[in-house]
Amino acid sequence: MSGDDDQQLRVSKIQNGTVIDHITGGQALNVLAILGIDGTSGESVSVAMNMPSDRLGKKDIVKVEGRELSQNEVDVLSLIAPAASINIVRDYDVVEKHRVERPSVVVGVLECPNHNCITTEDEPVQSRFAVVDDGVRCEYCDTIIRDELPAHILAD
Ligand code: CTP
Ligand code: ZN
Incomplete structure (x- = not known):
């Protein structure tokens, strides 16, 4: 495979679940901790770190197959990743997209x-x-x- 192809590889799309996009660069592992994901419960999870982003310079992305997030999780997430967007995916389509909001x-x-x-x-x-x-x-x-x-x- 050529170097160009390597540079264009991206984490694959998910079928059902949640894509947390526009995470502050470097915070993906902390996002996983907030979600209680350490890999032992068998969920398929993809993580991309320090991807180039127009808006953020660098961003992380976390994709969790078969899982939607609770409001409490999203609230804490917003504190470490204030620009994050939550995308709910069903049958490969993004059916809901919203930015996190700073909770009180x-x-x-x-x-x-x-x-x-x-x-x-x-x-x-x-x-x-x-x-x-x-x-x-x-x-x-x-x-x-x-x-x-x-x-x-x-x-x-
Ligand atoms: N995504 C995914 N699996 C799907 C659909 C979308 O992993 N079945 C991911 C995309 O790769 C992207 C995010 O979910 O990282 C949001 O998808 P989409 O709304 O299609 O992309 P954009 O329009 O680029 O999102 P935004 O405008 O929020 O940057
Ligand atoms: Zn106390």
């Missing part, structure tokens, strides 16, 4: 770093963070996560 709260996807917080005890209390200018703030104990949001993603 994110529920259930992040873990509070405060080990004494009620959301980290053995209580059936879902984490809730308010989205603030410099990060997200736990609504129970006011702990703020500023950087390293991906390090606080709850494992499924």
